[in-house]
Amino acid sequence: MSPYRPERHGPVRVVGPGFHEKVWACVRRVPAGAVTTYGDVAAALGRRSVARQVGWALSALPDGSEVPWWRVVDGRGGVSRWGSAVARRQRALLQKEGVRVDARGRVVGFALLRWGGG
DNA sequence: CGGCTGACGACCT
DNA sequence: GAGGTCGCCAGCC
Numbered sequence: 703m704s705p706y707r708p709e710r711h712g713p714v715r716v717v718g719p720g721f722h723e724k725v726w727a728c729v730r731r732v733p734a735g736a737v738t739t740y741g742d743v744a745a746a747l748g749r750r751s752v753a754r755q756v757g758w759a760l761s762a763l764p765d766g767s768e769v770p771w772w773r774v775v776d777g778r779g780g781v782s783r784w785g786s787a788v789a790r791r792q793r794a795l796l797q798k799e800g801v802r803v804d805a806r807g808r809v810v811g812f813a814l815l816r817w818g819g820g
Numbered sequence: 821c822g823g824c825t826g827a828c829g830a831c832c833t
Numbered sequence: 834g835a836g837g838t839c840g841c842c843a844g845c846c
Contacts, residue, residue: 721842721843721844722843739828739829740827740828740829741828741829744828744829749841749842750829750841751828751829751840751841751842752828752841752842752843753828753829753841754826754827754828754829754840754841754842754843755826755828755841755842755843755844756827756828757826757827757828758825758826758827758828758842758843758844759827759843760827761826761827762844771827774827775827776827776828776829777828777829777830778829781827782827782828783827786827788827789827792827
């Protein structure tokens with residue numbers, strides 16, 4: 703996908719030469735109404751073990767980014783940091799796309815909505 | 821350099 | 834299912 707550009711992505715506190723770009727490029731391929739996991743993104747990048755860094759990279763995204771970070775949940779379909787402001791925003795964005803999140807922060811029908819998990 | 825911090829995940833009890 | 838531990842590794846100080 704397109705490389706990192708300040709005019710496109712805005713000022714990001716961390717501007718990695720490659721890792722962030724790869725994460726964002728991968729996440730941008732997730733269609734509306736579907737979800738994926740940090741682990742899946744990490745695996746797509748070639749290293750299953752960097753799931754944590756994937757989340758960390760998404761946390762560096764500026765507001766208004768075109769990267770659909772809210773479609774990324776953890777391996778059990780749960781919204782990370784449930785209870786936080788970010789989590790509330792994530793749930794709102796997901797529900798806007800028809801993805802329901804239960805009271806415990808879990809995506810309803812996760813297995814079916816999971817991208818690639820059909 | 822070394823130490824610290826995490827939108828995680830696998831594993832164990 | 835719930836709680837704790839450990840490994841993971843990019844980026845920052």
